């Protein structure tokens with residue numbers, strides 16, 4: 112049954128991986144967390160495992176997701192941050208009670224206050240969004256060059272010239288489109 116749901120697009124940055132759970136926002140949008148269970152799955156692969164999720168918690172998650180998307184987009188365009196989005200991000204951040212834990216191997220892990228606390232996981236995501244929007248991390252917010260996507264992503268490339276939110280999807284599609292366009296222009300030679 113799981114196969115019926117769209118796959119996740121996971122990146123290295125928690126907050127923009129999360130906004131990527133709704134893709135093609137300017138085309139045929141794909142909702143990658145259509146049910147509470149899919150949010151549970153996404154949190155598990157993102158190092159924020161929870162036991163369960165209610166419909167109300169999924170609504171909170173989506174509200175946070177769209178707020179991060181709006182604020183990150185404004186930041187990428189160097190526009191003023193939308194006040195409502197900032198409020199939602201701050202509320203989620205303030206209500207989370209996750210603790211950063213250092214493992215014996217020297218890795219950072221998140222410990223949620225209880226196994227069912229989606230709010231704690233959302234708090235971690237909100238704090239991650241704050242750190243990139245506030246410019247605290249090494250990288251630059253930018254918008255995907257695909258007209259049907261325009262997702263905000265965090266460019267950590269040396270040159271800061273990354274064009275697509277994801278090389279395997281938007282980047283590839285663009286490359287193929289360009290290849291096809293060139294191919295059509297080239298007269299057919301004998302094969």
Ligand SMILES: [Zn+2]
Pocket residue numbers: 255256257260261262275276277281
């Ligand atoms: Zn994209």
